[in-house]
Amino acid sequence: xxxxxxxxxxxxxxxxTLDSRxxxxxxxxxxxDALRDALVxxxxxxxxxxxxxxxxxxxxxxxxxxxxxxxxxxxxxxxxFTAADAVLxxxxxxxxxxxxxxxxxxxGDDRTLLPDPVELIDAADQLVADGFTVxxxxxxxxxxxxxxxxxxxxxxxxxxSPIGSGLGIRNPHNIExxxxxxxxxxxxDAGIGTASDACLALExxxxxxxxxxxxxxxxxPELMATAMRHAVVAGRSARRAGRITRRFHAEASSSFEGxxxxxxxxxxxxxETAGExxxxxxx
Amino acid sequence: MTEASDDSxxxxxxxxxxxLTTATTVDALVALWCPSPRGVxxxxxxEVIPRSLWPSTQIVPGAVIEIVTxxxxx
Numbered sequence: 001x002x003x004x005x006x007x008x009x010x011x012x013x014x015x016x017t018l019d020s021r022x023x024x025x026x027x028x029x030x031x032x033d034a035l036r037d038a039l040v041x042x043x044x045x046x047x048x049x050x051x052x053x054x055x056x057x058x059x060x061x062x063x064x065x066x067x068x069x070x071x072x073x074x075x076x077x078x079x080x081f082t083a084a085d086a087v088l089x090x091x092x093x094x095x096x097x098x099x100x101x102x103x104x105x106x107x108g109d110d111r112t113l114l115p116d117p118v119e120l121i122d123a124a125d126q127l128v129a130d131g132f133t134v135x136x137x138x139x140x141x142x143x144x145x146x147x148x149x150x151x152x153x154x155x156x157x158x159x160x161s162p163i164g165s166g167l168g169i170r171n172p173h174n175i176e177x178x179x180x181x182x183x184x185x186x187x188x189d190a191g192i193g194t195a196s197d198a199c200l201a202l203e204x205x206x207x208x209x210x211x212x213x214x215x216x217x218x219x220x221p222e223l224m225a226t227a228m229r230h231a232v233v234a235g236r237s238a239r240r241a242g243r244i245t246r247r248f249h250a251e252a253s254s255s256f257e258g259x260x261x262x263x264x265x266x267x268x269x270x271x272e273t274a275g276e277x278x279x280x281x282x283x
Numbered sequence: 284m285t286e287a288s289d290d291s292x293x294x295x296x297x298x299x300x301x302x303l304t305t306a307t308t309v310d311a312l313v314a315l316w317c318p319s320p321r322g323v324x325x326x327x328x329x330e331v332i333p334r335s336l337w338p339s340t341q342i343v344p345g346a347v348i349e350i351v352t353x354x355x356x357x
Contacts, residue, residue, distance in 0.1 A: 050353070094324075097353070
């Protein structure tokens with residue numbers, strides 16, 4: 001296998017190095033085989049699963065699939081509306097998957113699926129005290145993100161826009177504010193619709209993205225997983241490279257010096273038009 | 284709810300009332316409900332039962348039992 005995309009630029013959460021800045025969700029896929037193909041194409045190192053009542057009719061084991069691919073399991077508390085439910089779900093997940101990592105999700109209503117910050121911070125506080133490595137899904141409010149970090153979360157995972165909406169990053173400035181103040185990794189979670197959204201998240205300074213529906217509900221999930229893999233690498237590289245300052249007007253990258261001129265137009269006249277300094281002796 | 288016979292046990296498993304024919308343990312219940320105990324967790328009356336305690340934890344009448352595992356999700 002080739003070196004991970006994070007070689008020389010490690011991505012670390014809670015002391016654990018992950019070999020990809022693309023975290024995958026597993027919900028929304030049409031088949032077990034399609035999910036496997038997308039996970040392989042994504043080259044992800046970690047994927048989320050939900051915790052649900054056993055369905056005796058299910059033939060495929062998601063745990064076996066992820067274990068077989070060497071993908072770390074990140075259980076979520078999706079569907080929980082209260083801190084109490086989320087804490088119970090996290091404890092069940094810890095027992096089921098032998099991991100103390102949890103993507104903490106406490107939603108406020110089932111129309112927007114937006115996080116309930118009051119219940120979220122309460123649940124995070126309880127789970128951190130219970131020894132969990134907590135990765136909370138939160139809104140794009142920098143103050144909530146700060147509070148989550150203060151109670152001991154190992155990362156913060158602000159949304160770009162509502163879950164499954166594919167609306168991208170609606171408030172890039174807030175994401176930049178969260179990145180600027182954060183002492184823990186920032187993972188853009190929810191709202192990504194296509195590769196450019198994931199790329200932008202990394203360009204804004206996020207350490208990683210979590211993508212579910214954008215891949216699993218794409219027409220060709222495997223190909224979109226490949227696109228996302230490239231997007232996070234491109235976005236991270238661009239972030240580290242340092243983008244140029246935005247300008248209101250153009251700035252030529254080719255010098256006007258030495259430009260050949262046609263009849264009737266002197267080099268000095270052309271330079272003057274371009275706003276460049278003109279040697280008076282050349283007039 | 285039907286009248287239980289002498290040694291049967293009425294419990295709630297994953298939201299449904301079930302009649303167990305005999306007294307049993309969490310361990311035996313998981314074996315009955317799941318193809319494999321891997322990736323499975325059990326809560327009884329809202330308390331998670333650690334895997335190490337499954338064989339010694341008796342199911343008592345009226346217990347509310349949740350048996351969960353991984354499902355696809357974001």
